[in-house]
Amino acid sequence: MDTLASSSFLLPLMKRGACIPNDLDLFATLEGYEMVILYWRKKGYTSCRCIYPHGNQTVYHNSYRCNLQDVSLIFELRNKKTYKINVIVSKGYPLLPILQFHSTPVMNYIAYHSLVCLYDITLYQLGIANYTENIPARIQECYSKYKQRDFEIWQYLEEEHICKIDRGCPQTVRSLFHSSVIHIRFPDYVDILGPELRKNEVKLALWQLASGAACNTLTHNEKRLTNSDSD
Secondary structure (H helix, E strand, O other): OOEEEEEEHHHHHHHHOOOOOOOOEEEEEOOHHHHHHHHHHHOOEEEEEEOOOOOOHHHHHHHHEHHHHHHEEEEEEEOOOOOEEEEEEEEOOOOOHHEEEEEEOEEEEEOOEEEOOOOOHHHHOOEEEEEOOOOOHHHHHHHOOOOHHEEEEEOOOOOOOOOOOOOOOOOOOEOOOOOEEEEOOOOOOOOOOOOHHOOOOOOOEEOHHHHHHOOOOOOOHHHHEEEOOOO
């Protein structure tokens, strides 16, 4: 129940579409990741190798979609059809690496109870970058991929707004229990309030996008903030 699924395949699902993902990211705990790997190996994903930190760490750090400061291990599983599953082992709660993703359109996840979208602007094909300077080429490619999907990726909220207050501003400190979090519950959980369900992921989660310095204000915070009750 601790494991979360996240990848770009969630975007069509949020629009009531359908897709068959051939590249899936699962976020697990140090205590539970071996069980996750065992489950998928029984499902035919028999090829399993640890690609972080045992591989070329510099290359992988620059190519992955999230900052690796909250990641302990990453395993790559493949089946005979070459479908791939990445099992990302968090140093704390599985949610933490998701908060480090390169931009808001991919800050979404599936838990056992629901599909959760952390930024409602995603539904309007709009995203905010979670990088400042020295953006790796692989991340720029990711931005280009989303632009090809008709997303606009802004470095900051370009519309007129109040910094640190507007829910789309990168300076605003966000919470997993913010009112603008989109929570689509599965049938067995429709009678339970979304915030109560999200407490299963983490009791406290606060974060701020790294691109806050790009906003036109003298009171910006140039440091990315990520905090949870696992720290």
